[in-house]
Amino acid sequence: MQTDTLIKMANQIGDFFEAEPNQAQAQKDIANHLNKFWTKDMRNQIAAHVQTSQGVGLHAQVIAAIAAHLNP
Amino acid sequence: MDDIKYTTHSHSVNKYDPEKDYGTPKKTSEKLVSLEIDGVTVSVPEGTSIMHAAQLSGVTVPKLCATDSLEAFGSCRLCLVEIEGRKGYPASCTTPVAEGIKVHTQTGKLADVRRGVMELYISDHPLDCLTCAANGDCELQDMAGAVGLREVRYGYEGENHLKAEKDESNPYFTFDPSKCIVCSRCVRACEETQGTFALTIEGRGFGSKVSAGNQLFMDSECVSCGACVQACPTATLMEKTVIDMGTPEHKVTTTCAYCGVGCSFNAEMKGEEVVRMSPNKDGGANHGHSCVKGRFAWGYATHKDRITTPMIRKSIHDEWQIVGWDEAIDYAASEIKRIEAKYGKDAMGGITSSRCTNEEVYVTQKLVRAVFGTNNVDTCARVCHSPTGYGLKQTIGESAGTQTFDSVMKSDVIMIIGANPTDGHPVFASQMKRRLREGAKLIIADPRAIDLVENSPHIRADYHLNLRPGTNVALISAIAHVVVTEGLVKEDFVKERCEWDSFVAWRDFVAKPENSPEAMEETIGVSATTMRAAARMFATNGNGAIYYGLGVTEHSQGSTMVMGIANLAMATGNVGREGVGINPLRGQNNVQGSCDMGSMPHEYPGYRHVSDPMAKALFEAAWGRPLSIEPGLRIPNMLDLAGEGRFKALYCVGEDIAQSDPNTQHVTHALESMECVIVQDLFLNETAMYAHVFFPGASFLEKSGTFTNAERRISPVRRVMAPKNIGKPELKEAGMEDWEITAKLSAALGYEMHYKHASEIMDEIAALTPTFKGVSFKKLDELGSIQWPCDDANPAGTPTMHIDQFVRGKGKFFITQYIPTTEKVNAKYPLILTTGRILSQYNVGAQTRRTANVAWHAEDVVEIHPHDASERGIREGDWIGINSRSGETVLRATLTERVQPGVIYTTFHHPESGANVITTDNGDWATNCPEFKVTAVQVTRVNQLSDWQKEYKTFAEAQIAYTGKTSDKKQKQPA
Numbered sequence A: 001m002q003t004d005t006l007i008k009m010a011n012q013i014g015d016f017f018e019a020e021p022n023q024a025q026a027q028k029d030i031a032n033h034l035n036k037f038w039t040k041d042m043r044n045q046i047a048a049h050v051q052t053s054q055g056v057g058l059h060a061q062v063i064a065a066i067a068a069h070l071n072p
Numbered sequence B: 001m002d003d004i005k006y007t008t009h010s011h012s013v014n015k016y017d018p019e020k021d022y023g024t025p026k027k028t029s030e031k032l033v034s035l036e037i038d039g040v041t042v043s044v045p046e047g048t049s050i051m052h053a054a055q056l057s058g059v060t061v062p063k064l065c066a067t068d069s070l071e072a073f074g075s076c077r078l079c080l081v082e083i084e085g086r087k088g089y090p091a092s093c094t095t096p097v098a099e100g101i102k103v104h105t106q107t108g109k110l111a112d113v114r115r116g117v118m119e120l121y122i123s124d125h126p127l128d129c130l131t132c133a134a135n136g137d138c139e140l141q142d143m144a145g146a147v148g149l150r151e152v153r154y155g156y157e158g159e160n161h162l163k164a165e166k167d168e169s170n171p172y173f174t175f176d177p178s179k180c181i182v183c184s185r186c187v188r189a190c191e192e193t194q195g196t197f198a199l200t201i202e203g204r205g206f207g208s209k210v211s212a213g214n215q216l217f218m219d220s221e222c223v224s225c226g227a228c229v230q231a232c233p234t235a236t237l238m239e240k241t242v243i244d245m246g247t248p249e250h251k252v253t254t255t256c257a258y259c260g261v262g263c264s265f266n267a268e269m270k271g272e273e274v275v276r277m278s279p280n281k282d283g284g285a286n287h288g289h290s291c292v293k294g295r296f297a298w299g300y301a302t303h304k305d306r307i308t309t310p311m312i313r314k315s316i317h318d319e320w321q322i323v324g325w326d327e328a329i330d331y332a333a334s335e336i337k338r339i340e341a342k343y344g345k346d347a348m349g350g351i352t353s354s355r356c357t358n359e360e361v362y363v364t365q366k367l368v369r370a371v372f373g374t375n376n377v378d379t380c381a382r383v384c385h386s387p388t389g390y391g392l393k394q395t396i397g398e399s400a401g402t403q404t405f406d407s408v409m410k411s412d413v414i415m416i417i418g419a420n421p422t423d424g425h426p427v428f429a430s431q432m433k434r435r436l437r438e439g440a441k442l443i444i445a446d447p448r449a450i451d452l453v454e455n456s457p458h459i460r461a462d463y464h465l466n467l468r469p470g471t472n473v474a475l476i477s478a479i480a481h482v483v484v485t486e487g488l489v490k491e492d493f494v495k496e497r498c499e500w501d502s503f504v505a506w507r508d509f510v511a512k513p514e515n516s517p518e519a520m521e522e523t524i525g526v527s528a529t530t531m532r533a534a535a536r537m538f539a540t541n542g543n544g545a546i547y548y549g550l551g552v553t554e555h556s557q558g559s560t561m562v563m564g565i566a567n568l569a570m571a572t573g574n575v576g577r578e579g580v581g582i583n584p585l586r587g588q589n590n591v592q593g594s595c596d597m598g599s600m601p602h603e604y605p606g607y608r609h610v611s612d613p614m615a616k617a618l619f620e621a622a623w624g625r626p627l628s629i630e631p632g633l634r635i636p637n638m639l640d641l642a643g644e645g646r647f648k649a650l651y652c653v654g655e656d657i658a659q660s661d662p663n664t665q666h667v668t669h670a671l672e673s674m675e676c677v678i679v680q681d682l683f684l685n686e687t688a689m690y691a692h693v694f695f696p697g698a699s700f701l702e703k704s705g706t707f708t709n710a711e712r713r714i715s716p717v718r719r720v721m722a723p724k725n726i727g728k729p730e731l732k733e734a735g736m737e738d739w740e741i742t743a744k745l746s747a748a749l750g751y752e753m754h755y756k757h758a759s760e761i762m763d764e765i766a767a768l769t770p771t772f773k774g775v776s777f778k779k780l781d782e783l784g785s786i787q788w789p790c791d792d793a794n795p796a797g798t799p800t801m802h803i804d805q806f807v808r809g810k811g812k813f814f815i816t817q818y819i820p821t822t823e824k825v826n827a828k829y830p831l832i833l834t835t836g837r838i839l840s841q842y843n844v845g846a847q848t849r850r851t852a853n854v855a856w857h858a859e860d861v862v863e864i865h866p867h868d869a870s871e872r873g874i875r876e877g878d879w880i881g882i883n884s885r886s887g888e889t890v891l892r893a894t895l896t897e898r899v900q901p902g903v904i905y906t907t908f909h910h911p912e913s914g915a916n917v918i919t920t921d922n923g924d925w926a927t928n929c930p931e932f933k934v935t936a937v938q939v940t941r942v943n944q945l946s947d948w949q950k951e952y953k954t955f956a957e958a959q960i961a962y963t964g965k966t967s968d969k970k971q972k973q974p975a
């Protein structure tokens, strides 16, 4: 899948949790959403993007969520 | 529903019998009144008519103008009775029971009066009973017999109506005024049952007659629901099929295959042919009412376009080869195996439809999970109500509406958001209109002025919040702001029933000044005063119920909005009893069911996540196959990957993604890139034009199963004729129900599914799904229908959910930050296109376009505000090109102030319209539900079809020719 598509989707998810007062929880929720609804390939692709390209295009909170909580 | 026990003194209780006409509606008072009728004592609820009480005690009083679907009117004077100690002869239909009275229904005097009445009627009635279409099914005839009419003294020569002309304008029923007895049942049915008020009695005395506003029925306000036809006691209003075929000889109760109301019908049959569909008086969702689709639009099942033989081909540019069932199934199986070997399991998947039965959806997802070995199975709810599933699961713990339809009769304030019930859910709309005429308040949030705003007789919305498309979440937060800051929260309810911390976080969020109506009015396009007033009305007027549709879900913030609605309902204490609730109006008949049946890539039947080890173990044990814990691909993911050459095989059952999904060119490119597309459908739908294998399906009349409607009501679909998909005629194969086709494919792939009947599939579902534990075909036969959850605690089902506590325990509030869509208007695309549907057509129209319903909607048109039109020199009926970032299409314009300036609107019932050529890939953040409701566009006058439309026409004609059928694609186009 186009990494751009994944970036757009991940950022949209991140946006929903932006107003959450507890940002540590928000990070978990973002990653949990990806874990529950994205296929393994999609998750691996976005994780690779974070690792190899510093997650360019992704919002900071989403990068942090992926780095800390995404299931491989 | 009805727990009042009727008792009679001298013989046992007469059980309520839906086949019987009790003459006047049932009353439900707690207080019982005893009286004596023809020597028999009966006790009935206060307010019951003498006529109804008599029927209960086993005595039938003659009647003509009364029927139990309508309030009594008292015009025919045939139902007179004598009451001891009272003077005269009161009409039993309009006279309520009173304690201790003694009623006589049969005396010599009464017989004389009744004969006299009948004589008058018959003297102005044609005596062609033997050749009349209603012969044997005519109440006038029955009454003439019942009162013993033997002669008519007035002669037939005098002034009469016998030469009155027939009105044949409606494609489904005839109006023959020569047979009319002016009982006004039709007029009252149109008012009380349907709520359209299309009919009146014109003139007085002898000159009075029924009139559809002095016009032909087709030119009048009539919406062809058929309620008047059903109410008419004579042959005056009569189905054309009955006129053609004669009266039916047996009937089978089944469920409408169209919308999410899920009306129950009696299929009235002659052998294996349907004569008419009559709504079932006992139907839990419809109580004897219907709309034009369910009652009349079933002719598609025998339309000449229907394909009844399996077909295969190597390439989509080849002609189809007609083959037998075995060959088709073996070919499909060999292709699946080939693709699995070459590209792996994850390059394959399945899509089910909300038009499938529960049993079909269940076996298809089982096939994909257990046999294909992947969780790549999705359903068309992806593109409509997936945000409902997500949002309600998060907030209240169950992905379903909270109420019954009947609950609306106890609502005091009704809020409709992004739904158009009179067109999308007509039978429920009739019920809602009844409640509104009784005085319930109405708030409508919709960019467009739907009929309920001010175009429905005797109904006017108290507030129409005509927001800009895409600002739902801003609106719900602004409303919540008012509730929170003006002290309108039901704190007791919230404290007891909800997670307090989540409430506090939400309260503090919506209370922020930036969420106030004043701060948001510019964005939303509705004045702050109106929003404040609407919010107060909702929160302070008793039972508040929210009904919503795709105008909520089909947005980039669809799931957020669903949560916002749940937040508001919880904060105002409007969950957990009758009259309130969160009510998603589901588009298609089985949206609820297809989600319940585990056709989403991340969850098993009963909404259990695929990574849940208990669920996995349970299904592995039951199915005997290893299952994957990884969520599968959603439809948009499948299509993206297919376009990149990484998704190769699709089994698509009953769904037409090439028409119903956004960005058509993206979809068709994906389909073209696959190596094996298997389509199972009645027709060569748009997707099938890209298929390699076609399995002909069975219509809802040809199979058994169940549908689950918007109120979680599981209703039986019953086979009334043998399946017509008989395969290659020379082979003399029997037709198959759709689940049998799936099971055969499974067997060809090495996994036997040993079901002998759809009921056995339901037994398996019940065994594996706690909320369906008590469901079986046998119980459905007994109860008629069942609202899940149905388990040991609720053996007869659960009409209202979340009564003492939420399914998730405590209700959880979510913060709903408004985030504008990225689909923005600019100088190049200055207008917003939003989409919807109309009454006579259904979804992609594959069925309704193949019925006489096209008389009401032969093409999709674009509504545009006169201001926007005049700026562009567009006049009524002009052809206009609509351009978006995705593509272009050309449709005819109609000028109307229903849409606001800056917004245009169209429907998507016809494939050549290409409405989805212009919609974009944007979608809901949580579920990828497409943002159908917001597309930035520009429109211009044009004089030819778009390139896409021209290519489509050539392609579609070629594809139809490949089946050996002829194309009748008569596309209207600019001259």
Ligand code: SF4
Residues within 6 Å of the ligand: B186, B189, B190, B194, B196, B197, B198, B199, B221, B222, B223, B224, B225, B226, B227, B228, B229
């Ligand atoms: S068909 Fe329905 S809408 Fe039309 S006149 Fe009869 S009751 Fe009214």
Ligand code: SF4
Residues within 6 Å of the ligand: B179, B180, B181, B182, B183, B184, B185, B186, B187, B210, B231, B232, B233, B234, B236, B237
């Ligand atoms: S059309 Fe039928 S229902 Fe209407 S007034 Fe005449 S007889 Fe009665």
Ligand code: SF4
Residues within 6 Å of the ligand: B256, B257, B258, B259, B260, B261, B262, B263, B286, B290, B291, B292, B293, B294, B295, B425, B426, B427, B428
């Ligand atoms: S389409 Fe809907 S409202 Fe109309 S008859 Fe069928 S289920 Fe009922």
Ligand code: FES
Residues within 6 Å of the ligand: B062, B063, B064, B065, B066, B073, B074, B075, B076, B077, B078, B079, B080, B091, B092, B093, B094
């Ligand atoms: S049935 Fe009572 S007056 Fe007609």
